[in-house]
Amino acid sequence: MKRIIFFIVFALLYQYSNAQTKAISFDVNGLKVILKPTEKETVSISMFFRGGVMNYTAEQAGIENLALAAAATCGTKNYSVVDYQELADEYGIAISGSSTTDYGTITMNCISKYLDQGWKLFSDAVVNPAFDKNEFQTTKERMISAIYHSQSDPETRVEQMSMESMFKDSPYSINPLGNSKTVGAFTAEMVSNYYHNELLNKNKMFLVVAGKITKEALEQKIQASFKELKSKAYTPPVYDRKMLTGERLVVERRDIATNYMSCIMNAPTMNSPDYHAFVLIINALSGSMNYELRTRLGLSYAPGATIKVQQIPYSSMYVSTTQPKKAFQAMVTVYNNIKEGKYSQRYLDALKKDHRDGYYRHQESASSIVEDLGEAEVLGSYTLVDDMVPNFNKVTLADMKDSFTKYLKGAIWVYLGDEQVGKAAFQ
Known part of the structure; x- marks a missing residue:
């Protein structure tokens, strides 16, 4: 029992010390x-x-x-x-x-x-x-x-x-x-x-x-x-962040045993006030896809959803499957369930805990710290990293629902595999 208490206290102190070293x-x-x-x-x-x-x-x-x-x-x-x-x-x-x-x-x-x-x-x-x-x-x-x-x-x-x-x-x-x-x-x-x-x-x-x-x-x-480094005129690029609207399908034929499909949607930038709520709603979407398509229906070994974090970000639902039509229908079902808010406060609390634990584990690597700080600086400010845990902790169920409604409009369905089967899946 003493040993368990020691490890709990050590873990808390480790997290506290990391949080204080900004x-x-x-x-x-x-x-x-x-x-x-x-x-x-x-x-x-x-x-x-x-x-x-x-x-x-x-x-x-x-x-x-x-x-x-x-x-x-x-x-x-x-x-x-x-x-x-x-x-x-x-x-x-x-x-x-x-x-x-x-x-x-x-x-x-x-x-x-x-x-x-x-x-x-x-x-x-x-x-x-x-x-x-x-x-x-x-x-x-x-x-x-x-x-x-x-x-x-x-x-x-x-x-x-x-x-x-x-x-x-x-x-x-x-x-x-x-x-x-x-x-x-x-x-x-x-x-x-x-x-x-x-x-x-x-x-x-x-x-x-x-x-x-x-x-x-x-x-x-x-x-x-670096005393000899020169300074030259530099104008940062301007990024055209248009919201995706409507739906369309992009198909590329390839002779492979398993077909790959992804649904590309909008997402907020990393320095947006909506970012943290949107990350959590995408995590909820990913977890639900994994359960429905892999565990319950056995349609894919690695379905999920993610955010491509960049200057012009996007989110995606993805799946690899031998049954594209059934997978497509299951993806739409999961999407609609999340859209309707079929998740609880308890689930949100679990998502927040996963992010806190993931953040502290990530901080164990010096190279990961550098990569995270540098990417955040490019995308807005390095301080976004140190503020990550407090901002995730503030997210409410209403915030998640609002971010879903605001950004998940329009889609591009991307398909790689058997062309005829793919086109039939989306009809």
């Missing part, structure tokens, strides 16, 4: 820095680059993802590729770069003991990437392989179809991975020029750090390593 923000020579001090034995650091797919044209699709991956792997001015990789291996330093729809990153993770060594490699990769031609070719081939894999994976393809359908004729529909044709045409010189001229701009960048380091020590490192 992230802070400050500027160093014009570079915005977000720091979350922790007592962890690992440290995670990411340089974020704003803009994502809004930084380039469809003909350049994939250039930013390749540029950041190459900057993190293809040597630097002060370290050859071999030296760079040997030092990273010796000290267990992981450095990577990539770009998504809304932002790109160069990230470093290491244990706190080797922070100095990790910082040297990380900062040089940001400021002085060499884009060694041989290593660049290897990196490019790896990127093209990832593109082919994403196109062959049905779940990834459905997500791509969703973006293409939701944001047709908009730069926001560009796949940040690019395609084999665009990425295959990039040279080391082209990618280097893009990185230095488009991305390396203090006004477009910000740094996020989580680990056992003081503000003063971090400021000294930044002063020494």
Whole structure:
């Protein structure tokens, strides 16, 4: 009994201490820095680059993802590729770069003991990437392989179809991975020029750090390593956040044993007052779909609902099934039950608890903390993360119902699989 009480008290103290350690923000020579001090034995650091797919044209699709991956792997001015990789291996330093729809990153993770060594490699990769031609070719081939894999994976393809359908004729529909044709045409010189001229701009960048380091020590490192960073004019992109109306069907034929279908709908932005209530209503929808389609009817192994959190967000109900018509009818039934408010205060309390527990578990990883803070900053403010639990706790049943009514209007049904069976399912 004493042991149980000890663990309960320890868990409560752990959650309390994490809740009290809030992230802070400050500027160093014009570079915005977000720091979350922790007592962890690992440290995670990411340089974020704003803009994502809004930084380039469809003909350049994939250039930013390749540029950041190459900057993190293809040597630097002060370290050859071999030296760079040997030092990273010796000290267990992981450095990577990539770009998504809304932002790109160069990230470093290491244990706190080797922070100095990790910082040297990380900062040089940001400021002085060499884009060694041989290593660049290897990196490019790896990127093209990832593109082919994403196109062959049905779940990834459905997500791509969703973006293409939701944001047709908009730069926001560009796949940040690019395609084999665009990425295959990039040279080391082209990618280097893009990185230095488009991305390396203090006004477009910000740094996020989580680990056992003081503000003063971090400021000294930044002063020494990033003093040469230039500031250029930067106008943040304007996002056309139109509400989806009406319904339509998008079908792509593919010879696969299991058919994939998704219903794309509206969603609020992360910094909207409606966000937390909407997240909970989508979680209720997801739980009900899982019970109805998987547990009760056996129509799918992984049905659910989720929110694509981005500058122009959307929500989706999704299912993979061999019986599309029955799955479609079951999805509509579940949707209508949630719309009618067939959930209780007890269920809402359970949803809130799941979010609190998930938040604290997520905070156990320094890399997760950095990713969450950086994404929140891009989408509004890093403070959205620290305010997450209190805001979820405030949600009422009325808030959930109102958010459902406000946003779940209009839909795009996306289907991948047997074309005839798919079209018949929606009749």
